[in-house]
Amino acid sequence: MIVMPIQNASTIRQHRARIDAINRAERRIDREVKSLERASLNFSRIRLSLGVAFVIALGFVFATDALTIRFTALVTTASIAILFVLTANRHDRTLSSLRRFQVWFQFYREKQARLCRDWDSLPAAFDGSIPKDHPFGSDLQILGPRSVHHLVDIAVTREGRQRLSDWLLSEEPSIDEVKWRQRLVTSLARRSLFRDRIALSGRVQQDSVDLRPLTSWLQADLRSPSTARALAATSGLAALNYVLFALWAFQLMLPFWALTVGVYFAVYNWSAKGLKQLFDRAENLVSALRPLTEMFRFVESRHQSGCTALSELCASFWENETKPSVLIRRARRVAGATSFQKNPVLWVLLNTLCPWDLLFAHRLHSLRQELKTALPEWLDSWASLEAAASLAQFAELNDRPLPEISSDGTPVFEAHSIVHPLLDPTDAVPNSIRFEQVGEAAIVTGSNMTGKSTFLRALGTNLALAHAGGAVTALHLKTHLYRLHAVLNVADSVQDGFSYFYAEVRRLKFLLDAIEDPEGLPVFFLIDEILRGTNNRERFLGSSSYVTAISAAKSSVGLLATHDLDLARLDVDGFANVHFRDRIEAGRMVFDYTIHEGPSETTNALRVLEAEGLPTPPSRQVVTPDALSLERGQ
Numbered sequence: 115m116i117v118m119p120i121q122n123a124s125t126i127r128q129h130r131a132r133i134d135a136i137n138r139a140e141r142r143i144d145r146e147v148k149s150l151e152r153a154s155l156n157f158s159r160i161r162l163s164l165g166v167a168f169v170i171a172l173g174f175v176f177a178t179d180a181l182t183i184r185f186t187a188l189v190t191t192a193s194i195a196i197l198f199v200l201t202a203n204r205h206d207r208t209l210s211s212l213r214r215f216q217v218w219f220q221f222y223r224e225k226q227a228r229l230c231r232d233w234d235s236l237p238a239a240f241d242g243s244i245p246k247d248h249p250f251g252s253d254l255q256i257l258g259p260r261s262v263h264h265l266v267d268i269a270v271t272r273e274g275r276q277r278l279s280d281w282l283l284s285e286e287p288s289i290d291e292v293k294w295r296q297r298l299v300t301s302l303a304r305r306s307l308f309r310d311r312i313a314l315s316g317r318v319q320q321d322s323v324d325l326r327p328l329t330s331w332l333q334a335d336l337r338s339p340s341t342a343r344a345l346a347a348t349s350g351l352a353a354l355n356y357v358l359f360a361l362w363a364f365q366l367m368l369p370f371w372a373l374t375v376g377v378y379f380a381v382y383n384w385s386a387k388g389l390k391q392l393f394d395r396a397e398n399l400v401s402a403l404r405p406l407t408e409m410f411r412f413v414e415s416r417h418q419s420g421c422t423a424l425s426e427l428c429a430s431f432w433e434n435e436t437k438p439s440v441l442i443r444r445a446r447r448v449a450g451a452t453s454f455q456k457n458p459v460l461w462v463l464l465n466t467l468c469p470w471d472l473l474f475a476h477r478l479h480s481l482r483q484e485l486k487t488a489l490p491e492w493l494d495s496w497a498s499l500e501a502a503a504s505l506a507q508f509a510e511l512n513d514r515p516l517p518e519i520s521s522d523g524t525p526v527f528e529a530h531s532i533v534h535p536l537l538d539p540t541d542a543v544p545n546s547i548r549f550e551q552v553g554e555a556a557i558v559t560g561s562n563m564t565g566k567s568t569f570l571r572a573l574g575t576n577l578a579l580a581h582a583g584g585a586v587t588a589l590h591l592k593t594h595l596y597r598l599h600a601v602l603n604v605a606d607s608v609q610d611g612f613s614y615f616y617a618e619v620r621r622l623k624f625l626l627d628a629i630e631d632p633e634g635l636p637v638f639f640l641i642d643e644i645l646r647g648t649n650n651r652e653r654f655l656g657s658s659s660y661v662t663a664i665s666a667a668k669s670s671v672g673l674l675a676t677h678d679l680d681l682a683r684l685d686v687d688g689f690a691n692v693h694f695r696d697r698i699e700a701g702r703m704v705f706d707y708t709i710h711e712g713p714s715e716t717t718n719a720l721r722v723l724e725a726e727g728l729p730t731p732p733s734r735q736v737v738t739p740d741a742l743s744l745e746r747g748q
Contacts, residue, residue, distance in 0.1 A: 132513065136226045140226075144219060150212040157205035172187075174190075224268075231537065240276075242279045247624065249624070256282050270322060282581075294423050296516050298424055298583065299505045302502055303509045303510050316405045316408065325406075328489075345472045345476050407446065411438075411439035431495065445481045448478050505579075508585060515590065516583075519593060525550050529573065557676065557681060558675040558692055559713050560695060564705050597638070599639045604617050615648055638671050638672055643677065654678060661674065679713060690711075694714070
């Protein structure tokens, strides 16, 4: 393993340039918002004036007996009504545009927050969960508030957010799958307007879209009688009712219609017994389907060329005979028509005139079968589109390349100027590292707060981003694919009766089993403070045996961070030593957060204790609390 020299880049200048570009876009959008707000206010005033004028003109219709004046008042009233409708239509379109620009403005605000790692200005984090015993999810802050997912995610649908989570938590990635995602992300990174519209198309309707009620409705076993025969029978009876009523009205027949109406309602009530469950579920569909219309209509109207991956992903929106937005819009209308059950008077009237419920239940059944066939494919494509758009925006905002991923050759892992993606890029100190072949590893030593754990997490989170198909926060990253394992954030479990030490032992056994498993990809491991839950002697003996076992397997790459300097003195095949250091300058503790070759030769635990006023052995240089500086050294 060779520690590569840091390649300095004008990170701060690039960062400020991207912020300036976002600010310019925000100012343009803000001007549009203010202009539309003024137009909306003017339309409101015009509508109010027309409403007053309508009332006055209508008053003249009833207040005068003069035929000429009444006719003129009627014409005026009709003209005002037409003007009011036209104005209201223009006002609605203005309000719709205003909503779009307001959402767009907020979206750019969020872009700046993501760029500056302003977590409080970001939308709420995804509430998904990490599977139990996942090899790295809980250790690398992949999900949850202030996590990798929270930083990257711009998806609107829950399915899109879950797809991004699945990609970031890939345990054994496929080279073909990762390459496909990379092509998709690269294409979307170049199409910033298309990518932004993907995110905005759903947000115009609502901030987040939960399609679980819709998918639940499609998958549910809704037991209701066949509506086709019942609809035919009641439709025939309804037609007969009209004929008999007309004959009675013209005094050509006795009121037999009263008898047929009774038969009609008897057949109708018998046929409609199983419809309540269907309509209860359909009631929740309108809000779930509304954003889909806008989202699908945008994609199906913009054919993408020049990227096979993007074209293949969106093909289902273009190739079907029935466009997705058309089918969704039809389903919304049918689902909305079933809501008249909530208005008893209107419901009785409609079902007396015709078998309304049976008609729309039949249409809903038919549409449900169409949606059940087509919608899962559309939603699956949309979820991947949102996940890829999230990764593409992250690549554009951070102006970093996608990693070079291969399945053979050397080096097996090489990172130039890599930083942790959750840190402010203007403050993070880059480091570089290289592993020539599988079987190499590094023991990382150094004093407290020097950056060991952050460096391990930087490697792990960037590798997870690489497996997801996204960009990394490094000038360059070349890597093979790995099964990523991290033992960085072990916790005891009161519910399961596990102490901290036993929980760590279980995690280490899980990792060693993966390393010794000949099947599958090599393992990339990250271990921080191995066996910290036991005494010094047993910790050293256990740790040295563990390191020897890893070395013997020759099927992994990784880093092990420790304060145990004796562990760094071991002569283990394939393991090199690197360290982070600190120094005292003018009574101040200074950290450079930079990786160096060889084992650490310094410690600072007692100095930190002194700085915080805790007792320490005598005859030590005292560092005052004010002198405890976490600033980067020059």
